[in-house]
Amino acid sequence: MSKQTVMIIGLGLIGSSLARCIKKNHPNVWICGWDKSNETNKTAVENKVVDYLPESFEKAAQASDVIVLAVPVNTAQYYLKELSTIALKKETIITDTSSTKQEIVCTAKGYNLNFIGGHPMAGSHKSGIFACDENLFENAYYIFTPTKIEQENQVKQLEELFSGTRAKFVQLDPKEHDEITGMLSHLPHIIASGLVNQAEGFNQKHPRAKQLAAGGFRDITRIASSDPQMWTDILLSNRHVLLQMLSKWQKTTSQLSFWLENKDIEQIHRFFENAKEMRDHLPTDEKGSIPAFYDLFVDVPDRPGSIAEITSLLAKVPISLTNIKILETREEIIGVLQLTFKNEKDLTTAKMYIENKTDYHCRLQ
Numbered sequence: 491m492s493k494q495t496v497m498i499i500g501l502g503l504i505g506s507s508l509a510r511c512i513k514k515n516h517p518n519v520w521i522c523g524w525d526k527s528n529e530t531n532k533t534a535v536e537n538k539v540v541d542y543l544p545e546s547f548e549k550a551a552q553a554s555d556v557i558v559l560a561v562p563v564n565t566a567q568y569y570l571k572e573l574s575t576i577a578l579k580k581e582t583i584i585t586d587t588s589s590t591k592q593e594i595v596c597t598a599k600g601y602n603l604n605f606i607g608g609h610p611m612a613g614s615h616k617s618g619i620f621a622c623d624e625n626l627f628e629n630a631y632y633i634f635t636p637t638k639i640e641q642e643n644q645v646k647q648l649e650e651l652f653s654g655t656r657a658k659f660v661q662l663d664p665k666e667h668d669e670i671t672g673m674l675s676h677l678p679h680i681i682a683s684g685l686v687n688q689a690e691g692f693n694q695k696h697p698r699a700k701q702l703a704a705g706g707f708r709d710i711t712r713i714a715s716s717d718p719q720m721w722t723d724i725l726l727s728n729r730h731v732l733l734q735m736l737s738k739w740q741k742t743t744s745q746l747s748f749w750l751e752n753k754d755i756e757q758i759h760r761f762f763e764n765a766k767e768m769r770d771h772l773p774t775d776e777k778g779s780i781p782a783f784y785d786l787f788v789d790v791p792d793r794p795g796s797i798a799e800i801t802s803l804l805a806k807v808p809i810s811l812t813n814i815k816i817l818e819t820r821e822e823i824i825g826v827l828q829l830t831f832k833n834e835k836d837l838t839t840a841k842m843y844i845e846n847k848t849d850y851h852c853r854l855q
C-alpha cells in the first residue's frame with residue numbers, strides 16, 4: 491500500500507493513535523493531519539504523528555485516498571457537509587470513528603458520499619494528542635457499518651490500512667450498533683457520571699467521604715472523567731435508544747426501592763446473584779470484551795523505600811507488570827500498592843515472590 495494519502499481530521503486520542511497504527515504497517519502511506527487546535531497540529535508534526543499539515547483543506551481532501559473523521563460526533567456531521575461540497579477523487583473513501591453510527595451513516599447517504607462508518611471499540615477517559623497510544627486498539631473490536639454490498643471491497647481496504655491496530659474487524663448494521671453501544675457504553679457513562687454527581691452533594695455534608703472512596707467507587711466511576719463535549723454529542727446522537735434504556739433503568743431502581751421497603755431478602759439476593767452469574771461468565775482476556783483483572787494488592791508499611799523494594803524485587807523476575815498504582819485509601823496508617831499483570835501466571839509468580847522475600851501481606855482484592 492504505497493503512495494496512498496490519508497487525511498486524518500481530528501488528531502486527538504483516536505486520530506493520533508490511528509495515525510501511528512497506519513504508519514506502523516504502512517510506512518509509505520503519506521498522512522496529512524487537520525485539527526482545529528494549533529497546539530495539537532504542532533505536536534503532531536513535531537512527533538511525526540503526521541507527515542504534513544496542509545494549508546488548504548479543500549486541496550488536501552482532493553488529494554486524499556482515504557479521509558478519516560476522528561472528531562466529536564457533531565463535528566463529524568459538519569465535516570461531511572464540507573466534504574460534500576468538494577470534488578473528491580471518485581474512489582476516495584470517507585470513514586469516521588464516531589461512537590454512534592445511525593445518524594452519521596444517514597447524513598452521508600443524504601450527501602451521496604462514499605462513506606463507511608467505523609468505530610474502534612477501545613478508548614480511554616483521557617483525550618487529546620498527549621494520550622496517543624499505538625497499542626490502544628490491540629485485540630479490541632473495530633466495527634464497520636457498510637450499508638451496501640458493493641462496499642465490501644472498500645471495507646477490506648480499510649481493514650488493510652488499519653491492520654497496525656491489531657484490532658478484530660467486525661461489521662454491524664448501524665441501528666444494531668447504536669443499540670449495543672447504547673447499552674454497553676453510553677448507559678454506563680451516564681450512570682458513572684450520575685454517581686459522581688450524587689456523591690458531590692454528599693461530600694459537602696461529609697468532607698471525609700472523598701478520602702474514603704475505595705475500590706468500588708473508583709472502579710465504577712473511572713469513565714466519569716471522560717470528555718464532557720464528546721459525551722454530550724454521543725448522548726444527543728443516540729437519544730432515542732438511550733431514552734428507552736433510561737426508562738428501563740428507572741424501572742430497575744424503582745424495583746429495588748420496592749424490595750428494600752418490603753425487606754424482600756429473596757428478591758434482593760436474586761438481583762445480585764443474577765448479576766454475578768452474568769458478569770462472571772462474560773468473556774475475559776481480551777480488550778473489547780470485559781478485561782480480566784490480574785491485580786495484586788500489597789499492604790506496604792509507611793516507611794521509606796518499601797515501594798522501591800517491591801518494584802526492584804519484581805524487576806528480577808521474568809514477568810510482565812503492566813501498571814503500578816499507590817492507593818491512598820488507608821491514609822496515615824498503611825499504603826496499598828496495586829500491581830497489575832498481563833496474565834494470571836505472572837500474578838501468581840509475583841505473589842509467591844513477594845511473600846517469600848518480604849513480610850508484606852498480598853491480597854487479590
Ligand SMILES: NC(=O)c1ccc[n+]([C@@H]2O[C@H](COP(=O)([O-])OP(=O)(O)OC[C@H]3O[C@@H](n4cnc5c(N)ncnc54)[C@H](O)[C@@H]3O)[C@@H](O)[C@H]2O)c1
Binds near residue numbers: 499561565
Ligand atoms: N475516547 C474514546 O474512548 C473513544 C473511543 C472510540 C471512539 N471515539 C470517538 O472518536 C472521536 C474522537 O474522539 P477522541 O477521544 O479522539 O477525542 P479527542 O478530544 O481526544 O480528540 C478530538 C480532536 O478533534 C479536534 N477537533 C474538535 N473540533 C474540531 C474541528 N471543528 N476541526 C478539526 N478538529 C477538531 C480536537 O482539537 C481534538 O484534537 C469521537 O467521535 C468519539 O466519540 C472515542
Ligand SMILES: O=C(O)C(=O)C[C@]1(C(=O)O)C=C[C@@H](O)C=C1
Binds near residue numbers: 611616675676
Ligand atoms: O475505556 C474507556 O474509557 C471508554 O470509555 C471506552 C469506550 C467505551 O465506552 O467502552 C468509550 C467510547 C467509545 O465509543 C468506545 C469505547
